[in-house]
Amino acid sequence: xxxxxxxxxxxxxxxxxxxxxxxxxxxxxxxxxxxxxxxxxxxxxxxxxxxxxxxxxxxxxxxxxxxxxxxxxxxxxxxxxxxxxxxxxxxxxxxxxxxxxxxxxxxxxxxxxxxxxxxxxxxxxxxxxxxxxxxxxxxxxxxxxxxxxxxxxxxxxxxxxxxxxxxxxxxxxxxxxxxxxxxxxxxxxxxxxxxxxxxxxxxxxxxxxxxxxxxxxxxxxxxxxxxxxxxxxxxxxxxxxxxxxxxxxxxxxxxxxxxxxxxxxxxxxxxxxxxxxxxxxxxxxxxxxxxxxxxxxxxxxxxxxxxxxxxxxxxxxxxxxxxxxxxxxxxxxxxxxxxxxxxxxxxxxxxxxxxxxxxxxxxxxxxxxxxxxxxxxxxx
Amino acid sequence: xxxxxxxxxxxxxxxxxxxxxxxxxxxxxxxxxxxxxxxxxxxxxxxxxxxxxxxxxxxxxxxxxxxxxxxxxxxxxxxxxxxxxxxxxxxxxxxxxxxxxxxxxxxxxxxxxxxxxxxxxxxxxxxxxxxxxxxxxxxxxxxxxxxxxxxxxxxxxxxxxxxxxxxxxxxxxxxxxxxxxxxxxxxxxxxxxxxxxxxxxxxxxxxxxxxxxxxxxxxxxxxxxxxxxxxxxxxxxxxxxxxxxxxxxxxxxxxxxxxxxxxxxxxxxxxxxxxxxxxxxxxxxxxxxxxxxxxxxxxxxxxxxxxxxxxxxxxxxxxxxxxxxxxxxxxxxxxxxxxxxxxxxxxxxxxxxxxxxxxxxxxxxxxxxxxxxxxxxxxxxxxxxxxxxxxxxxxxxxxxxxxxxxxxxxx
Numbered sequence: 024x025x026x027x028x029x030x031x032x033x034x035x036x037x038x039x040x041x042x043x044x045x046x047x048x049x050x051x052x053x054x055x056x057x058x059x060x061x062x063x064x065x066x067x068x069x070x071x072x073x074x075x076x077x078x079x080x081x082x083x084x085x086x087x088x089x090x091x092x093x094x095x096x097x098x099x100x101x102x103x104x105x106x107x108x109x110x111x112x113x114x115x116x117x118x119x120x121x122x123x124x125x126x127x128x129x130x131x132x133x134x135x136x137x138x139x140x141x142x143x144x145x146x147x148x149x150x151x152x153x154x155x156x157x158x159x160x161x162x163x164x165x166x167x168x169x170x171x172x173x174x175x176x177x178x179x180x181x182x183x184x185x186x187x188x189x190x191x192x193x194x195x196x197x198x199x200x201x202x203x204x205x206x207x208x209x210x211x212x213x214x215x216x217x218x219x220x221x222x223x224x225x226x227x228x229x230x231x232x233x234x235x236x237x238x239x240x241x242x243x244x245x246x247x248x249x250x251x252x253x254x255x256x257x258x259x260x261x262x263x264x265x266x267x268x269x270x271x272x273x274x275x276x277x278x279x280x281x282x283x284x285x286x287x288x289x290x291x292x293x294x295x296x297x298x299x300x301x302x303x304x305x306x307x308x309x310x311x312x313x314x315x316x317x318x319x320x321x322x323x324x325x326x327x328x329x330x331x332x333x334x335x336x337x338x339x340x341x342x343x344x345x346x347x348x349x350x351x352x353x354x355x356x357x358x359x360x361x362x363x364x365x366x367x368x369x370x371x372x373x374x375x376x377x378x379x380x381x382x383x384x385x386x387x388x389x390x391x392x393x394x395x396x397x398x399x400x401x402x403x
Numbered sequence: 404x405x406x407x408x409x410x411x412x413x414x415x416x417x418x419x420x421x422x423x424x425x426x427x428x429x430x431x432x433x434x435x436x437x438x439x440x441x442x443x444x445x446x447x448x449x450x451x452x453x454x455x456x457x458x459x460x461x462x463x464x465x466x467x468x469x470x471x472x473x474x475x476x477x478x479x480x481x482x483x484x485x486x487x488x489x490x491x492x493x494x495x496x497x498x499x500x501x502x503x504x505x506x507x508x509x510x511x512x513x514x515x516x517x518x519x520x521x522x523x524x525x526x527x528x529x530x531x532x533x534x535x536x537x538x539x540x541x542x543x544x545x546x547x548x549x550x551x552x553x554x555x556x557x558x559x560x561x562x563x564x565x566x567x568x569x570x571x572x573x574x575x576x577x578x579x580x581x582x583x584x585x586x587x588x589x590x591x592x593x594x595x596x597x598x599x600x601x602x603x604x605x606x607x608x609x610x611x612x613x614x615x616x617x618x619x620x621x622x623x624x625x626x627x628x629x630x631x632x633x634x635x636x637x638x639x640x641x642x643x644x645x646x647x648x649x650x651x652x653x654x655x656x657x658x659x660x661x662x663x664x665x666x667x668x669x670x671x672x673x674x675x676x677x678x679x680x681x682x683x684x685x686x687x688x689x690x691x692x693x694x695x696x697x698x699x700x701x702x703x704x705x706x707x708x709x710x711x712x713x714x715x716x717x718x719x720x721x722x723x724x725x726x727x728x729x730x731x732x733x734x735x736x737x738x739x740x741x742x743x744x745x746x747x748x749x750x751x752x753x754x755x756x757x758x759x760x761x762x763x764x765x766x767x768x769x770x771x772x773x774x775x776x777x778x779x780x781x782x783x784x785x786x787x788x789x790x791x792x793x794x795x796x797x798x799x800x801x802x803x804x805x806x807x808x809x810x811x812x813x814x
Contacts, residue, residue: 063562063563063566063567064609064610065560065562065603065604065607065608065610066610068561068607068608068609069560069607071560071561072557072558072560072607074560075557075558076557079557092531097562098515098517098563098566099517099562099563101515102514102515102548102550102563103515103558103561105513105514105515106512106513106558107558109511109512109513110510110512110556110557113510113511132655139515170490170491175490210491210492224478316554324574328484337569339570339596340570340595340596340618341573341574341594341595342595344573344574344575344595344620345521345523345574345575346574347521350519350521350574351519363664377576385454
């Protein structure tokens with residue numbers, strides 16, 4: 024439950040009204056609670072603005088407490104807290120006063136805290152004490168904060184690149200492999216994979232990222248006038264790999280499709296040709312050893328809809344505005360055993376050469392981008 | 404009534420010249436400056452500047468920006484503001500505040516994006532230009548995060564509109580700039596999917612009204628105009644037409660079905676509206692009547708840059724050609740080929756001179772007071788310019804890809 028009950032929030036607002044009678048510590052604690060629970064519709068803004076002033080006026084020693092309040096805060100609450108904390112840090116740094124180094128350092132290293140709040144603390148520390156970077160980064164290569172991890176990986180890449188690959192190839196390979204194991208961001212992985220390739224090493228990128236590479240495809244269904252996006256075709260009602268249906272131009276049936284693209288690209292144009300005004304479906308079975316929360320991350324420049332185990336996750340009616348890895352992220356719960364992932368991918372009528380693509384990439388990972396692999400996954 | 408509401412009431416009671424705020428004559432408080440005209444009447448700007456010559460010419464200062472963006476700088480009082488986005492995922496959204504004299508940063512505030520931040524590589528989530536009413540500054544990012552700060556960096560309110568409208572996004576990025584009047588802030592969130600416009604109370608960010616918009620991408624900025632019946636209306640442009648809504652209620656006042664530009668914005672000029680449609684169309688709006696076309700001219704086609712109107716003439720940049728036409732008739736008066744390949748920044752004007760900015764960082768200063776336009780100056784920064792510059796304090800304020808520049812006479 025992200026938001027607490029309305030009654031609880033009214034109580035917090037009442038506390039805020041009583042702030043003048045409370046002590047400084049109580050004021051701060053009450054104000055932090057108000058900020059943590061700011062909801063979406065703007066109705067909490069007036070109370071939040073009053074609470075923000077209390078928090079932003081706090082002593083720098085209270086920064087860890089303020090950053091801790093970001094743990095479990097609503098997205099808007101986190102931003103209220105961030106700006107207040109930044110106002111304090113900015114004030115202290117401008118006045119050339121020291122931030123609470125030890126407490127912030129402990130905060131950075133405490134992975135129970137919100138990854139983003141920890142990265143803020145890291146940046147303040149490094150800004151005021153640059154040598155902290157070398158002290159902290161060696162501890163952060165496996166960090167749950169993607170931003171802290173990214174900094175640590177950059178350091179590992181820099182270290183690997185300093186090794187003379189001609190005279191010490193195995194050391195260079197080991198160093199790059201260490202960087203690769205820690206890296207989660209596409210640009211860093213590409214850089215590392217490129218260096219390893221020069222050293223004669225292969226990198227299984229789909230496995231590293233958790234791209235699904237084995238699919239069943241069925242197409243084409245009709246998308247004339249872009250009406251196919253909202254048309255419920257049989258695969259949305261049943262997943263039966265033996266079934267045949269009437270498609271746009273004849274009988275259609277499921278066919279297996281394996282992609283060996285390094286970034287898991289599934290291109291409908293390959294089996295079906297460069298069709299226009301069509302709908303295709305892609306189905307993958309993901310075997311999970313247990314019930315677990317994962318992220319489904321999709322990249323697609325066509326209109327699409329996504330289901331997991333028959334439950335609609337999200338859909339997007341946009342064509343050819345661009346595609347990138349992890350363009351869309353959805354947190355879902357996998358059940359033990361087989362999980363059925365179904366994706367509908369629509370192609371429209373545009374004829375420009377940049378509208379040929381009818382494709383997607385989808386991966387399963389945790390919130391840091393670490394691949395979560397199906398128990399039954401084919402080799403590359 | 405809370406403090407913000409009281410302030411808004413006092414400002415309205417004072418009958419401030421600018422819609423609902425205390426913008427001073429020398430401020431540049433929004434996209435294309437006061438009232439969105441792109442014109443600063445009394446300004447002593449240099450006609451020559453360079454960062455590629457040694458020594459640099461007429462560059463008062465420059466600061467390296469901590470992030471990307473193509474939003475325009477604002478100048479309010481003695482401060483200049485610019486939004487940025489940074490981080491590998493461009494999900495750190497910031498507002499930077501600098502001192503106009505020294506270029507020293509006064510403060511900065513940052514938010515985490517609560518919506519998608521993917522954009523075309525040439526732009527960034529910090530694409531929509533903020534707006535100020537002279538007391539507060541209102542921000543919008545491509546992630547549909549909306550925020551209000553006072554001029555000292557105190558956060559007043561926040562909205563995360565992509566959490567409320569999860570398909571209101573564009574994978575190329577959203578870029579329509581905010582407009583404000585009479586205590587109402589209007590954000591145009593038009594895209595191919597969940598397309599809408601939303602009006603928010605400037606006092607606390609709560610919703611005044613929202614309307615569905617045609618599901619097609621548009622990056623143009625709305626116009627708020629005072630109609631002849633003394634009601635303010637906000638006009639929204641889409642490739643599927645133009646619609647005016649009552650500013651207070653969101654009720655439709657009129658429609659005009661000619662498809663507009665998805666990028667260049669319309670311009671209000673007296674009782675005319677100049678629409679980037681059929682080339683350029685001049686529309687006269689009379690209350691209770693259908694909008695009437697006064698003229699249209701398909702030779703006045705706009706691309707990305709918004710037209711500029713000044714002293715009975717209208718200026719458009721078609722491709723790389725600057726064209727000047729008569730405002731009353733639409734007749735083409737003269738044209739001038741500009742140096743540069745593409746023009747995303749809209750032209751601005753001061754002291755009878757038009758300032759143009761090509762994407763490759765080259766600027767031309769054109770004297771438009773004669774029978775034909777004449778290039779009388781040039782500027783060169785050596786950096787990509789997509790944002791429309793500001794004019795204030797006898798200086799040009801240019802946001803390039805990496806820097807914020809103050810261009811002012813040094814002699």
